[in-house]
Amino acid sequence: MDLIIGSHVSYGKPEQLLGSVKEAISYGATTFMFYTGAPQNTTRLDIDNELTNEARKLAKNNGIDFSNVVVHAPYIINLASGDEQKHEFAVRFLKEEIKRCEKLHIKKLVLHPGSHVGLGTDVGIKNIVNGLNKVLDRDSDVIILLETMAGKGSECGKSIDELKTIIDNVEKSDRLGLCLDTCHLNDGGYDVGDFDKILDEVDKKIGLDSVGCIHINDSKNVMGSGKDRHENIGYGTIGFDKLINIIYNKRLEGIPKILETPYVSKIDGEKDRSYPPYKFEIDMIKDRKFNNKLMEDIRIYYGK
Ligand code: FE
Ligand code: FE
Ligand code: ZN
Numbered sequence: 001m002d003l004i005i006g007s008h009v010s011y012g013k014p015e016q017l018l019g020s021v022k023e024a025i026s027y028g029a030t031t032f033m034f035y036t037g038a039p040q041n042t043t044r045l046d047i048d049n050e051l052t053n054e055a056r057k058l059a060k061n062n063g064i065d066f067s068n069v070v071v072h073a074p075y076i077i078n079l080a081s082g083d084e085q086k087h088e089f090a091v092r093f094l095k096e097e098i099k100r101c102e103k104l105h106i107k108k109l110v111l112h113p114g115s116h117v118g119l120g121t122d123v124g125i126k127n128i129v130n131g132l133n134k135v136l137d138r139d140s141d142v143i144i145l146l147e148t149m150a151g152k153g154s155e156c157g158k159s160i161d162e163l164k165t166i167i168d169n170v171e172k173s174d175r176l177g178l179c180l181d182t183c184h185l186n187d188g189g190y191d192v193g194d195f196d197k198i199l200d201e202v203d204k205k206i207g208l209d210s211v212g213c214i215h216i217n218d219s220k221n222v223m224g225s226g227k228d229r230h231e232n233i234g235y236g237t238i239g240f241d242k243l244i245n246i247i248y249n250k251r252l253e254g255i256p257k258i259l260e261t262p263y264v265s266k267i268d269g270e271k272d273r274s275y276p277p278y279k280f281e282i283d284m285i286k287d288r289k290f291n292n293k294l295m296e297d298i299r300i301y302y303g304k
Protein backbone atom coordinates (compact mmCIF):
# COMPACT_ATOMS: atom_id res chain seq x y z
CA MET A 1 0.00 0.00 0.00
CA ASP A 2 1.15 3.52 -0.74
CA LEU A 3 2.41 5.78 2.00
CA ILE A 4 -0.19 8.31 3.15
CA ILE A 5 1.88 11.30 4.16
CA GLY A 6 1.18 15.02 4.36
CA SER A 7 1.40 18.01 6.62
CA HIS A 8 -0.49 20.80 8.22
CA VAL A 9 -1.48 23.29 5.47
CA SER A 10 -3.27 26.64 5.57
CA TYR A 11 -6.94 27.25 4.83
CA GLY A 12 -8.56 30.64 4.30
CA LYS A 13 -9.31 33.48 1.93
CA PRO A 14 -9.64 33.52 -1.00
CA GLU A 15 -9.41 29.87 -2.11
CA GLN A 16 -10.40 28.00 1.05
CA LEU A 17 -10.08 24.21 0.57
CA LEU A 18 -8.79 24.65 -3.00
CA GLY A 19 -5.82 26.59 -1.61
CA SER A 20 -5.17 23.84 0.96
CA VAL A 21 -5.15 21.15 -1.74
CA LYS A 22 -2.80 23.20 -3.93
CA GLU A 23 -0.43 23.66 -0.99
CA ALA A 24 -0.47 19.92 -0.19
CA ILE A 25 0.27 19.08 -3.84
CA SER A 26 3.22 21.53 -3.80
CA TYR A 27 4.74 19.40 -1.01
CA GLY A 28 4.28 16.12 -2.90
CA ALA A 29 1.82 15.03 -0.20
CA THR A 30 -0.85 12.32 -0.44
CA THR A 31 -2.95 13.82 2.37
CA PHE A 32 -3.08 16.97 4.53
CA MET A 33 -4.49 18.51 7.70
CA PHE A 34 -5.88 22.01 8.25
CA TYR A 35 -7.70 24.21 10.72
CA THR A 36 -10.98 25.61 9.36
CA GLY A 37 -9.67 29.06 10.40
CA ALA A 38 -6.91 30.32 12.67
CA PRO A 39 -5.91 27.62 15.21
CA GLN A 40 -5.82 30.21 18.02
CA ASN A 41 -9.28 31.69 17.44
CA THR A 42 -12.79 30.52 16.62
CA THR A 43 -13.78 32.94 13.84
CA ARG A 44 -14.84 30.85 10.84
CA LEU A 45 -15.76 31.76 7.23
CA ASP A 46 -18.76 30.41 5.37
CA ILE A 47 -17.78 27.49 3.19
CA ASP A 48 -17.97 28.02 -0.58
CA ASN A 49 -19.29 24.77 -2.08
CA GLU A 50 -17.92 25.55 -5.53
CA LEU A 51 -14.39 25.90 -4.18
CA THR A 52 -14.89 22.66 -2.22
CA ASN A 53 -15.92 20.77 -5.35
CA GLU A 54 -12.99 22.18 -7.32
CA ALA A 55 -10.67 21.20 -4.46
CA ARG A 56 -12.01 17.64 -4.41
CA LYS A 57 -11.53 17.26 -8.16
CA LEU A 58 -7.97 18.59 -7.99
CA ALA A 59 -7.19 16.31 -5.03
CA LYS A 60 -8.56 13.26 -6.82
CA ASN A 61 -6.48 13.98 -9.92
CA ASN A 62 -3.39 14.19 -7.73
CA GLY A 63 -3.82 11.00 -5.73
CA ILE A 64 -5.23 12.58 -2.57
CA ASP A 65 -8.10 10.53 -1.13
CA PHE A 66 -10.38 12.73 0.96
CA SER A 67 -11.07 9.93 3.43
CA ASN A 68 -7.49 10.52 4.63
CA VAL A 69 -7.76 14.30 5.01
CA VAL A 70 -7.96 15.63 8.56
CA VAL A 71 -9.31 18.76 10.24
CA HIS A 72 -7.79 19.92 13.54
CA ALA A 73 -10.10 21.69 15.98
CA PRO A 74 -8.71 24.98 17.36
CA TYR A 75 -6.60 24.40 20.45
CA ILE A 76 -8.21 27.19 22.48
CA ILE A 77 -11.56 25.45 22.97
CA ASN A 78 -11.59 23.48 26.24
CA LEU A 79 -14.17 20.79 26.99
CA ALA A 80 -12.42 20.06 30.33
CA SER A 81 -13.15 23.54 31.63
CA GLY A 82 -15.24 23.87 34.80
CA ASP A 83 -16.34 27.32 33.64
CA GLU A 84 -19.85 26.73 32.31
CA GLN A 85 -19.53 29.36 29.58
CA LYS A 86 -16.19 28.08 28.30
CA HIS A 87 -17.40 24.48 28.36
CA GLU A 88 -20.63 25.28 26.52
CA PHE A 89 -18.77 27.42 24.00
CA ALA A 90 -16.51 24.45 23.22
CA VAL A 91 -19.57 22.18 22.81
CA ARG A 92 -21.28 24.63 20.44
CA PHE A 93 -18.11 25.20 18.45
CA LEU A 94 -17.50 21.46 18.00
CA LYS A 95 -21.08 20.88 16.84
CA GLU A 96 -20.55 23.56 14.19
CA GLU A 97 -17.11 22.17 13.35
CA ILE A 98 -18.64 18.77 12.63
CA LYS A 99 -21.13 20.45 10.26
CA ARG A 100 -18.23 22.24 8.54
CA CYS A 101 -16.40 18.89 8.19
CA GLU A 102 -19.50 17.38 6.59
CA LYS A 103 -19.71 20.28 4.11
CA LEU A 104 -16.01 19.86 3.31
CA HIS A 105 -16.36 16.04 2.97
CA ILE A 106 -13.90 15.47 5.84
CA LYS A 107 -14.34 12.39 8.02
CA LYS A 108 -11.66 12.94 10.68
CA LEU A 109 -11.59 15.73 13.25
CA VAL A 110 -8.59 15.84 15.63
CA LEU A 111 -9.25 17.29 19.08
CA HIS A 112 -7.06 18.09 22.09
CA PRO A 113 -9.18 16.59 24.90
CA GLY A 114 -8.77 19.64 27.14
CA SER A 115 -6.99 21.11 30.18
CA HIS A 116 -8.50 20.84 33.67
CA VAL A 117 -6.86 24.12 34.82
CA GLY A 118 -6.55 23.13 38.48
CA LEU A 119 -9.66 20.96 38.85
CA GLY A 120 -7.64 17.74 38.67
CA THR A 121 -7.52 15.12 35.94
CA ASP A 122 -10.61 13.19 37.15
CA VAL A 123 -12.89 16.24 37.07
CA GLY A 124 -11.36 17.37 33.78
CA ILE A 125 -12.07 14.00 32.20
CA LYS A 126 -15.64 14.02 33.58
CA ASN A 127 -16.19 17.42 31.92
CA ILE A 128 -14.71 16.13 28.64
CA VAL A 129 -17.02 13.09 28.69
CA ASN A 130 -20.09 15.26 29.37
CA GLY A 131 -19.04 17.63 26.62
CA LEU A 132 -18.50 14.88 24.04
CA ASN A 133 -21.89 13.38 24.90
CA LYS A 134 -23.47 16.75 24.09
CA VAL A 135 -21.41 17.19 20.91
CA LEU A 136 -22.28 13.73 19.56
CA ASP A 137 -26.05 14.20 19.79
CA ARG A 138 -26.92 13.30 16.20
CA ASP A 139 -25.72 10.84 13.56
CA SER A 140 -22.79 11.82 11.39
CA ASP A 141 -19.93 10.03 9.68
CA VAL A 142 -17.41 12.47 11.18
CA ILE A 143 -15.18 10.80 13.77
CA ILE A 144 -13.47 12.76 16.56
CA LEU A 145 -9.86 11.66 17.08
CA LEU A 146 -8.61 12.43 20.59
CA GLU A 147 -4.95 13.41 20.46
CA THR A 148 -2.33 12.03 22.85
CA MET A 149 -1.01 15.04 24.78
CA ALA A 150 2.42 15.82 26.26
CA GLY A 151 0.94 16.67 29.67
CA LYS A 152 1.99 20.31 29.46
CA GLY A 153 0.27 22.44 32.12
CA SER A 154 -2.92 20.62 33.11
CA GLU A 155 -3.59 18.76 29.87
CA CYS A 156 -5.85 15.71 30.04
CA GLY A 157 -5.17 12.82 27.65
CA LYS A 158 -1.46 12.47 28.42
CA SER A 159 -1.69 8.69 28.70
CA ILE A 160 -3.43 5.87 26.88
CA ASP A 161 -5.28 5.12 30.13
CA GLU A 162 -6.71 8.65 30.34
CA LEU A 163 -7.87 8.46 26.72
CA LYS A 164 -9.38 5.04 27.39
CA THR A 165 -11.35 6.45 30.33
CA ILE A 166 -12.79 9.18 28.10
CA ILE A 167 -13.70 6.76 25.29
CA ASP A 168 -15.19 4.16 27.68
CA ASN A 169 -17.52 6.73 29.22
CA VAL A 170 -18.85 8.42 26.09
CA GLU A 171 -22.16 6.96 24.86
CA LYS A 172 -21.34 7.11 21.16
CA SER A 173 -17.81 5.79 21.60
CA ASP A 174 -17.89 4.42 18.04
CA ARG A 175 -17.63 8.07 16.94
CA LEU A 176 -14.30 8.44 18.80
CA GLY A 177 -10.78 7.41 17.88
CA LEU A 178 -7.17 8.31 18.57
CA CYS A 179 -4.56 10.57 17.02
CA LEU A 180 -1.08 9.51 18.15
CA ASP A 181 1.45 12.39 18.18
CA THR A 182 5.08 11.22 18.32
CA CYS A 183 6.37 14.42 19.96
CA HIS A 184 3.60 14.40 22.55
CA LEU A 185 4.10 10.69 23.32
CA ASN A 186 7.84 11.26 23.74
CA ASP A 187 7.42 14.34 25.92
CA GLY A 188 4.68 12.52 27.87
CA GLY A 189 7.11 9.76 28.83
CA TYR A 190 6.55 7.05 26.19
CA ASP A 191 9.53 5.50 24.40
CA VAL A 192 8.59 6.01 20.75
CA GLY A 193 11.69 4.00 19.80
CA ASP A 194 9.65 0.94 20.79
CA PHE A 195 6.45 1.93 19.00
CA ASP A 196 5.17 -1.63 18.84
CA LYS A 197 4.98 -1.62 22.63
CA ILE A 198 2.84 1.54 22.50
CA LEU A 199 0.64 -0.03 19.79
CA ASP A 200 0.29 -3.21 21.89
CA GLU A 201 -0.98 -1.11 24.79
CA VAL A 202 -3.39 0.79 22.52
CA ASP A 203 -4.58 -2.50 21.05
CA LYS A 204 -5.14 -4.13 24.43
CA LYS A 205 -6.89 -1.17 26.07
CA ILE A 206 -8.77 0.56 23.23
CA GLY A 207 -8.19 -1.33 19.98
CA LEU A 208 -5.72 -0.62 17.21
CA ASP A 209 -8.53 0.19 14.75
CA SER A 210 -9.28 3.29 16.84
CA VAL A 211 -6.09 4.95 15.55
CA GLY A 212 -7.18 7.32 12.77
CA CYS A 213 -4.19 9.61 12.40
CA ILE A 214 -0.51 9.83 13.37
CA HIS A 215 1.21 13.18 13.91
CA ILE A 216 4.85 12.77 12.93
CA ASN A 217 7.04 15.29 14.75
CA ASP A 218 10.52 15.24 16.22
CA SER A 219 10.86 16.81 19.69
CA LYS A 220 13.06 19.60 21.05
CA ASN A 221 12.95 17.95 24.48
CA VAL A 222 13.87 14.64 26.08
CA MET A 223 11.47 11.79 26.81
CA GLY A 224 9.19 12.59 29.77
CA SER A 225 9.91 16.34 29.73
CA GLY A 226 6.19 17.19 29.60
CA LYS A 227 7.03 20.08 27.29
CA ASP A 228 5.45 19.77 23.78
CA ARG A 229 7.81 21.60 21.43
CA HIS A 230 8.01 20.14 17.94
CA GLU A 231 11.26 19.87 15.97
CA ASN A 232 12.01 19.14 12.30
CA ILE A 233 12.25 15.48 11.28
CA GLY A 234 15.64 14.07 12.30
CA TYR A 235 16.72 17.26 14.10
CA GLY A 236 15.35 16.52 17.55
CA THR A 237 15.75 14.05 20.40
CA ILE A 238 13.69 11.30 18.70
CA GLY A 239 15.78 11.22 15.55
CA PHE A 240 15.25 10.20 11.95
CA ASP A 241 15.49 6.40 12.23
CA LYS A 242 12.88 6.03 14.96
CA LEU A 243 10.44 8.28 13.08
CA ILE A 244 11.00 6.32 9.84
CA ASN A 245 10.29 3.08 11.70
CA ILE A 246 6.98 4.52 12.93
CA ILE A 247 6.00 5.84 9.49
CA TYR A 248 6.71 2.49 7.83
CA ASN A 249 5.38 0.29 10.66
CA LYS A 250 3.18 -2.34 8.95
CA ARG A 251 0.55 -2.06 11.68
CA LEU A 252 0.02 1.60 10.77
CA GLU A 253 -0.38 1.05 7.04
CA GLY A 254 -3.30 3.00 5.58
CA ILE A 255 -3.35 5.52 8.43
CA PRO A 256 -2.59 9.15 7.45
CA LYS A 257 0.73 10.48 8.79
CA ILE A 258 0.78 14.25 9.27
CA LEU A 259 3.82 16.50 9.84
CA GLU A 260 3.44 19.47 12.21
CA THR A 261 7.10 20.46 12.28
CA PRO A 262 8.23 24.09 12.62
CA TYR A 263 8.76 26.48 9.70
CA VAL A 264 12.35 27.39 8.91
CA SER A 265 13.78 30.92 9.26
CA LYS A 266 15.11 32.77 6.19
CA ILE A 267 18.49 33.20 7.85
CA ASP A 268 19.92 30.78 10.40
CA GLY A 269 19.08 31.94 13.92
CA GLU A 270 16.54 34.56 12.80
CA LYS A 271 13.24 34.63 14.68
CA ASP A 272 10.88 35.05 11.72
CA ARG A 273 10.10 31.53 10.46
CA SER A 274 8.71 31.80 6.97
CA TYR A 275 9.62 28.73 4.93
CA PRO A 276 7.57 25.51 5.17
CA PRO A 277 9.80 22.43 5.66
CA TYR A 278 7.23 19.89 4.44
CA LYS A 279 8.25 19.33 0.81
CA PHE A 280 11.79 18.52 1.94
CA GLU A 281 10.77 16.45 4.94
CA ILE A 282 8.37 14.42 2.79
CA ASP A 283 11.20 13.83 0.30
CA MET A 284 13.44 12.52 3.11
CA ILE A 285 10.65 10.24 4.31
CA LYS A 286 9.93 8.87 0.83
CA ASP A 287 13.66 8.26 0.26
CA ARG A 288 14.11 6.94 3.82
CA LYS A 289 17.32 8.92 3.84
CA PHE A 290 18.23 11.71 6.26
CA ASN A 291 19.17 15.05 4.68
CA ASN A 292 21.69 16.79 6.93
CA LYS A 293 21.42 19.95 4.79
CA LEU A 294 17.64 20.23 5.17
CA MET A 295 17.58 23.89 6.32
CA GLU A 296 20.02 25.00 3.62
CA ASP A 297 18.03 23.21 0.90
CA ILE A 298 14.79 24.81 2.10
CA ARG A 299 16.35 28.30 2.15
CA ILE A 300 17.72 27.87 -1.37
CA TYR A 301 14.38 26.56 -2.74
CA TYR A 302 12.10 29.22 -1.22
CA GLY A 303 14.63 32.04 -1.19
CA LYS A 304 14.81 32.26 -4.96
FE1 FE B 1 -2.71 18.79 18.01
FE1 FE C 1 -0.17 16.96 17.06
ZN1 ZN D 1 2.16 19.57 19.92
